[in-house]
Amino acid sequence: xxxxxxxxxxxxxxxxxxxxxxxxxxxxxxxxxxxxxxxxxxxxxxxxxxxxxxxxxxxxxxxxxxxxxxxxxxxxxxxxxxxxxxxxxxxxxxxxxxxxxxxxxxxxxxxxxxxxxxxxxxxxxxxxxxxxxxxxxxxxxxxxxxxxxxxxxxxxxxxxxxxxxxxxxxxxxxxxxxxxxxxxxxxxxxxxxxxxxxxxxxxxxxxxxxxxxxxxxxxxxxxxxxxxxxxxxxxxxxxxxxxxxxxxxxxxxxxxxxxxxxxxxxxxxxxxxxxxxxxxxxxxxxxxxxxxxxxxxxxxxxxxxxxxxxxxxxxxxxxxxxxxxxxxxxxxxxxxxxxxxxxxxxxxxxxxxxxxxxxxxxxxxxxxxxxxxxxxxxxxxxxxxxxxxxxxxxxxxxxxxxxxxxxxxxxxxxxxxxxxxxxxxxxxxxxxxxxxxxxxxxxxxxxxxxxxxxxxxxxxxxxxxxxxxxxxxxxxxxxxxxxxxxxxxxxxxxxxxxxxxxxxxxxxxxxxxxxxxxxxxxxxxxxxxxxxxxxxxxxxxxxxxxxxxxx
Amino acid sequence: xxxxxxxxxxxxxxxxxxxxxxxxxxxxxxxxxxxxxxxxxxxxxxxxxxxxxxxxxxxxxxxxxxxxxxxxxxxxxxxxxxxxxxxxxxxxxxxxxxxxxxxxxxxxxxxxxxxxxxxxxxxxxxxxxxxxxxxxxxxxxxxxxxxxxxxxxxxxxxxxxxxxxxxxxxxxxxxxxxxxxxxxxxxxxxxxxxxxxxxxxxxxxxxxxxxxxxxxxxxxxxxxxxxxxxxxxxxxxxxxxxxxxxxxxxxxxxxxxxxxxxxxxxxxxxxxxxxxx
Numbered sequence: 126x127x128x129x130x131x132x133x134x135x136x137x138x139x140x141x142x143x144x145x146x147x148x149x150x151x152x153x154x155x156x157x158x159x160x161x162x163x164x165x166x167x168x169x170x171x172x173x174x175x176x177x178x179x180x181x182x183x184x185x186x187x188x189x190x191x192x193x194x195x196x197x198x199x200x201x202x203x204x205x206x207x208x209x210x211x212x213x214x215x216x217x218x219x220x221x222x223x224x225x226x227x228x229x230x231x232x233x234x235x236x237x238x239x240x241x242x243x244x245x246x247x248x249x250x251x252x253x254x255x256x257x258x259x260x261x262x263x264x265x266x267x268x269x270x271x272x273x274x275x276x277x278x279x280x281x282x283x284x285x286x287x288x289x290x291x292x293x294x295x296x297x298x299x300x301x302x303x304x305x306x307x308x309x310x311x312x313x314x315x316x317x318x319x320x321x322x323x324x325x326x327x328x329x330x331x332x333x334x335x336x337x338x339x340x341x342x343x344x345x346x347x348x349x350x351x352x353x354x355x356x357x358x359x360x361x362x363x364x365x366x367x368x369x370x371x372x373x374x375x376x377x378x379x380x381x382x383x384x385x386x387x388x389x390x391x392x393x394x395x396x397x398x399x400x401x402x403x404x405x406x407x408x409x410x411x412x413x414x415x416x417x418x419x420x421x422x423x424x425x426x427x428x429x430x431x432x433x434x435x436x437x438x439x440x441x442x443x444x445x446x447x448x449x450x451x452x453x454x455x456x457x458x459x460x461x462x463x464x465x466x467x468x469x470x471x472x473x474x475x476x477x478x479x480x481x482x483x484x485x486x487x488x489x490x491x492x493x494x495x496x497x498x499x500x501x502x503x504x505x506x507x508x509x510x511x512x513x514x515x516x517x518x519x520x521x522x523x524x525x526x527x528x529x530x531x532x533x534x535x536x537x538x539x540x541x542x543x544x545x546x547x548x549x550x551x552x553x554x555x556x557x558x559x560x561x562x563x564x565x566x567x568x569x570x571x572x573x574x575x576x577x578x579x580x581x582x583x584x585x586x587x588x589x590x591x592x593x594x595x596x597x598x599x600x601x602x603x604x605x606x607x608x609x610x611x612x613x614x615x616x617x618x619x620x621x622x623x624x625x626x627x628x629x630x631x632x633x634x635x636x637x638x639x640x641x642x643x644x645x646x647x648x649x650x651x652x653x654x655x656x657x658x659x660x661x662x663x664x665x666x667x668x669x670x671x672x673x674x675x676x
Numbered sequence: 677x678x679x680x681x682x683x684x685x686x687x688x689x690x691x692x693x694x695x696x697x698x699x700x701x702x703x704x705x706x707x708x709x710x711x712x713x714x715x716x717x718x719x720x721x722x723x724x725x726x727x728x729x730x731x732x733x734x735x736x737x738x739x740x741x742x743x744x745x746x747x748x749x750x751x752x753x754x755x756x757x758x759x760x761x762x763x764x765x766x767x768x769x770x771x772x773x774x775x776x777x778x779x780x781x782x783x784x785x786x787x788x789x790x791x792x793x794x795x796x797x798x799x800x801x802x803x804x805x806x807x808x809x810x811x812x813x814x815x816x817x818x819x820x821x822x823x824x825x826x827x828x829x830x831x832x833x834x835x836x837x838x839x840x841x842x843x844x845x846x847x848x849x850x851x852x853x854x855x856x857x858x859x860x861x862x863x864x865x866x867x868x869x870x871x872x873x874x875x876x877x878x879x880x881x882x883x884x885x886x887x888x889x890x891x892x893x894x895x896x897x898x899x900x901x902x903x904x905x906x907x908x909x910x911x912x913x914x915x916x917x918x919x920x921x922x923x924x925x926x927x928x929x930x931x932x933x934x935x936x937x938x939x940x941x942x943x944x945x946x947x948x949x950x951x952x953x
Contacts, residue, residue, distance in 0.1 A: 551755070563812075
């Protein structure tokens, strides 16, 4: 009976189906977890006011977001030092995000449910997102201008809103001036300093050159003075106003408008307000620079760095891989040596990625980069230009890492081109090279794209080697900007994978950053999916175009 | 080693040619094969083959599978060069010029000797690009010349009316018979002197086969044609001369009518009457 069941193949089918299901469940689980944890991060949750009795009997008012609830069995709670009553089975604790780090030194605290005396959601509670010290939770008391109160009580809220709007406009103007205009002047001044040093090194520094540089410097100086005056004015404007607010415990806090990103009262917001708020936060997350040691604000530089690095890597790895594969498959005499090379290439794919990082640092950065600096940038010494980790070295290191994948799939693609096609081309008087260029390589292009897709998937997710060859926690400038030569391959950059590690494990406020870790993970997955999808679309287009002969 | 295994079957081609009735023009040989031996590694595939193929006539090679007829055909445009470990001895003369001479440019040679393979092998490009492939290799990119050539070649291959409205469609969308005629158009677009057809109809249905055969009849006005076929009726229908090969040797060659009606060798008779093969 059981043997016939085994012979029928049913258990085998079940086993196969189970394996597939297990894979599916894991994939859905991973995606589900990061989606659920990450997507909720930007939703404005309501602010609760707890009347709370501390363990020493003191009654306190706590204001904050209820983030998490933990239920601990009585036995376990006792062992961790909690005093439990006889009839209590479990210990219920709330995790409260209380913010106000400048006042309380902590963003989060655990409270015991049994000590909560009252639980309210007053509408006037507000959240202030600040550029420093994290969120503020409390009540608005007044709006001040130059230190004098200009609105109080019910009038304060609408005035505060309009003043903040003005302040934000000024702030973005300041940011633009400082980053773009003054940044460009600084860049130009640095170029002039390097030029002077170069001329001196080459013994071409004479009165004419000195005069020319002096004139240019003076011009830049004039523009700089102009911007400086504008900036001073703007700073005065933005520093004029401030908010007077009260914490849950009654302490009064003055918050300058220059430090405020936005103010809102989540307890009064309807569903549509919340959706709007969510949208704004999402756009901020995708398009702005990070704040507060990366735990707040956006992650645009990291997205940009990741995509840029992957594109650079693709540009480097594709020609190398394809040329190597063409030689191995089309020109090299098949034999012991080619077999040995193939084995070596395949094994290269198995080398741990951190080893590539070490190699990249040792060879590309120090040897290659160091020599480039000596040869081409002697004026910059002792500051390195290419002799330090940067985008170029990171891209090349990852290109090396993904080279085997591209070689192997291109070779497979070349092997699949039917002999009859090659003969057809040769019979028309084409040389081997013409046959390769006009027929074989285009037909093998979908296979090259497959290799590239695999390479992108691997490279975009790699973090370990990048930490050694170019990724940093916080890059002040993007590798692509408006200053000539626009693409700065020597610059360090930010990366989503490293950002996750940094925010999740290196930030001062790990608890606060946890949802951000999930959100960033989700984004990293989306970026990789996006990059892969575009590569797959190109491949499918090529496949359709160069559909191989049937039968 | 070669000398021991080589047996020469010389055939007096000129006597055959003279023996042909109703010749109103003198026949000029286009390709001469002289004592050709071919080895795949240690295995000898052709044994001292010598023959002449007259200009603007159709010569058919018949014989059982593996008798070397395709190998012989592929010697004429040096396609066998692509095979590893192949050794070729003897000469093949195209207008008295040995194509196996060291000074011969193989790509240029193949422009003079076009070839059509057993299975249609259009490139995965448009019909237009397929036909112009050989011209573009020669650096001809003038749109007017290309268009003219495409039309002439497709007309020459009796395909123009079927595809003139979709020249930019992918050639792989054509039927097998159309693909084979496209491949012929592609071959005649570069105006070769000789067309080699390696079982051109073996992968096609009877109607397409008929069209290809009609086409061969038209093409011989302009080209010297050599066709390999395993189908004796086809050889009888389309060719002027027929060579019968067996085990790498040329057994007998003569005008088609003579070879089929009055074979001189017993082996030939046995084969064409279906006693073996």
